[in-house]
Amino acid sequence: MEPSAPKPAKRGRPPKVRLSKREPLAHQAAAHLRDLIIRGEMVPGSRIPERELSERIKVSRTPLREALKLLERDGLIEILQNRGARVISFTVEEARELFEVIAGMESLAAQLAAQRITDDELAQLERLHAQMLEHYRNRDKDPYFDVNSRIHDLVVDLSGNGILRSTHADLMLRARRGRYMAIMKPARWSQSVAEHEGLMEALRARDPEAARRVWQLHLNHTGETVCAVLQEQAVETTAG
Known part of the structure; x- marks a missing residue:
């Protein structure tokens, strides 16, 4: 399914600071x-x-x-x-290595999730996917990124593999910054939404191989975009 044509992009706003008494x-x-x-x-x-x-x-x-x-x-x-x-600066080499690993991990998670996902869990993903599409159509970058991140994390959770979950969480502390860079590119943003729809189709069909393949491609594309953005920034810095 092709994503609906989006509205002009809205400028993101920093989240409000809300401190809780329950957490240090x-x-x-x-x-x-x-x-x-x-x-x-x-x-x-x-x-x-x-x-x-x-x-x-x-x-x-x-x-x-x-x-x-x-x-x-x-x-x-x-x-x-x-x-x-x-x-700390985020280098092209670090981004390349990081997303090579994350692509392998998340594609495995998608494969396992397609094998193990329940109807209720699929419904939960469907709700998040619908929210993400709405934010994309409205070009609400920050809310889109938040929901998109929740989808990626939930797919890993639905793998049912505790080691995969904990290792992924550690890596994402660094990689999330790169993923945010990727949505700055309009063409990549549109492509990413289509890849998310491809994953949903694979999960609806309970097709592990299709889920693995589309999610591997999705994370590879994200890594390539992050590296391209970092290279552009390096050129601009040198030129400046």
Whole structure:
């Protein structure tokens, strides 16, 4: 099924900061900062302004610094002695290697999901897929990305393989930033939506091989797009 013609793109808005009393402040702050990095609001190579961020997300410097340590562990930032912290650059080589692995993992997950998915689980995916299509038609980039990410994570969950789930979650801390870059390209965005529909068709048919094949192609295309975006950025930086 071909996706409906989309409306002109809308500019994404950063998510609102909502801190919960149930989760440690450091973990909440880390989640918020991670989102800023993924969405490109904190660009690779940039310094992290602790005082400004502390005021923005309404946490003291202590939990903020704990949050930075969590992000350093995730491989998103580096903390420099006596020089603060900065966002780590995402290189073309890293993106290529990362998406080679993720393509293999997620295509396996799709294959297993097609074998094991229940009617209720398929209905859950159908609802998310419909939401994603609506965001695509409206060119709501950030809501689209959020639902799209939930679909990818749910397919991995539906594989029923705990090792696959935990390994994938670790890798996605780095790869999600690249996936967000990919939807900046209108042609890739349209292609991606069509590939998602291909996966849904395979899951509806309970066809493991078709699910594996379309999801492998989907993640390979995403990786290629991310590498192309990074190469363009490198050329622009050199030219500037």
